[in-house]
Amino acid sequence: MLSSPLILHFPSSMPMTDEQFFDFCQENRDLRIERNQFGDISIMSPAGSETGNREFNIAVQLGVWSEQDGTGIGFSPSTGFKLSTGAERSPDASWIKLDRWNKLTPEQQKKFAPICPDFVIELRSASDNLQPLKDKMQEYMQEPGIQLGLLIDRKNRHVYIYRPGQIAECLENPDTVSCEPVLPGFVLKMEKIW
Helix, strand or coil, rough: CCCCCEEECCCCCCCCCCCHHHHHHHHCCEEEEEEECCCCCEEEEECCCHHHHHHHHHHHHHHHHHHHHEEEEEEEECCCEEEECCCCCCCCEEEEEEHHHCCCCHHHHCEEEEECCEEEEECCCCCCHHHHHHHHHHHHCCCCCCEEEEEEEEECEEEEEECCCCCCEEECCCCCCCCCCCCCCCCCCCCCCC
């Protein structure tokens, strides 16, 4: 298991097309792979069992709320999205309003959809450095469509709340995190995430 991401740099004379990158990810399904706006590829091993359980608890809470709300759809950490910068990112949990999702063609929905979710969550695992995750959250906040992001730092028991055009807010050891008004009625319970 990789303790930190392996970064592959490609020369500008040899860029990987979107199709090639998608195929590369499909051939290496056991890895978590992302690509930044410069074409550099980050390869991460699958999440450890403890982190995987925390991701699952986040996904269950978001999924239950999403099914009850009915205005959007949720996505797992294995989902890739192509951002406007050209980066392909896979948040640990995400949600998109149905009206935005339905504007994509069926072909766009099958691959790494060219859309940034309305809501993203990133969960810091024990081996993650915090600053790259903060940088990733700032990248999301520059994207069209994003409305809210949570960065959960289990190590320090902090939750950073990101909103476009605003300074990130830090909650220390919260019991719950409200995602109002973006996700009406959704309150993330932290007990099973810490």
